[in-house]
Amino acid sequence: MASMPERQVSTQAVYRPESKLGQLWKRIKQNKVSYFFVAPYGILFFMFTVLPVAVAIYLSFTHYNMLQPPRWVGWENYLRLLLADDIFLIAVKNTFVFAVVTGPLSYLASFVFAWLINELKPRIRAFLTLLLYAPSISGSLYLIWTIMFSGDSYGFINSRLLYLGIVKEPIQFLTDPKWMMSVVIIVVLWMSLGTSFLAFIAGLQGIDSSLYEAAAVDGIRNRWQELFFITLPQMRGYLMFGAIMAITSSFAAAEQIIPLVGFPSTDYAGHTIVAHLIDYGNVRFEMGMASAIAVILFFTMVISQRLVQRLLDKIGT
Template identity: 40%
Template sequence: MKPNVMTTKRTVQSRLSVFSIHKLVSTLYQQRLSFLFLAPFLICFTFFILVPVFMAMFMSFTSYDAFQSPKFIGFSNFISLLTQDQIFMKYALPNTIKFAFFVGPIGYLLTFFVAWLIYQMPKSIRDIVSLAFYAPSMVGGVALTVVWQAAFSGDYVGYLNNFLLNLGFIQSPVLWLQTPTYFLNIMIIVTIWMSFGVGFLAMLAGFDTVNKELYEAGRIDGISNRLQEVYYITVPSMKPQMLFSSVMAIVGTLKAGAISTQLSGAQISPQYSGHLILNHIDDYAFLRYELGYASMVSFVLLIISYFAMKLSYRLFSHKEGE
């Protein structure tokens, strides 16, 4: 009896699998026009996103110098990162955490606050001020860096040095971009100034989506000031826009790294003071040609990005019943 039961189970499973395949093929055929329109995006997403990600995952377990074939070494790269890579542990990781904290959450709150202040203005003035804040994000990073290099220039004609010298706060010019103590802080300031981009516009648009009748109902229910309005009405009503802005802020923060090279004028910032994880990847990939190790660090950065995105979705995605 048992062999017959096993045979019957296998027959049923095979029929179910054939039925599932047939149903899938039938669905694809019925929706063929939709998939035809999706095809350009799916092809680009596959070849430019999925394939590079899986290649980086594979190469993170190899030793590869771009000249010889990749050599599989298991988890050796990951172990080296945690036990031997002093630059990563001493500079790249702490600098990235500090940079991400100020440019991410604090920069995000600053963006929301500025967008809220601008929205209180008359519409004719609001458009001009919004353009003034958004304009820096439309200019190339290199062009903006030239402006900030002039501001923080270490000679007498540097804008900041000239201003502080005239006020008597300093007696001689300060080498702002060559001093490790100041370099990371300057990177944070410049990045926040450049961060009023698409996420900033999304927040401005989000204020328009809030039902104005909710504010009147809130006053009847006991809301007595603007801060309570923002907390109880504005933020819950524009969660989609805030989620989009948070995702853009996370992406912009974690992919930052070029700003260090542009400000310092070198691949490695002074005494690794502005060395972020992305700079660490560039160091191993394009200077040392240890592409396997660079792929492993990229994979670690991908994992950090994933958990940061999960946190954003947990904070700003709509819950059931909202």
């Protein structure tokens, strides 16, 4: 069946060289089945993701207060953000500090724990996986950290410090700009074993065990050699996935941060790019500005993803 269409192409080519478009159409028709496979997902994805993103990009060049129709203003929103909005620059700085710490650490932790757990016996492994993943599944229970770090004497940590006489006055963990970022980073790292952690566990599960047996015969001596010569190269696809999840969650963080440090936080010390976006979108109803922030954030993530990709490409080569 595969040879038939090829012969047709070659005979036609003698008389009438086919146009590029015609060839493309032929390939599309040959792959009809593939299009049926992607169509249901693709149509919904187009409607509920691609279209809204396109509209948001358009809105980033307009003034839009959700009551009057959008008015085209060109690059004005972008210029305002970069030149006239001091708080945006604070948010950018905070986001970079936050992302540079939590991104790599949560990525590394997800892989290291998935890898270490992988050699334990199933039952103890299932138990430890549950304990390590529990913070990600805890829903609203993560707000226990607001009680942990609460600034009055009933805060768990403050009460201990006062009780033991280490401090005389409770420390304002959640409102003092000196402490805020550290506290937020601790809480987010506490929840860092999430999506990528599970993907890594399942991925490690899928590596053919005969590879390891063969490697042991070939003279692999310890767990580190095994990691670098077999496990990491086998995991490359998942590592790419994990990197992107780490980048998106660390750069777009706001929803876990706002309940902890308040909105807006004291001196904007816990203000991130997405917190600023929420400020424009949900508080001031300036959707044009909010969309411009989303576009800037998008390109920031794309650039950092390219950089990380370069590092990942070096694995196992």
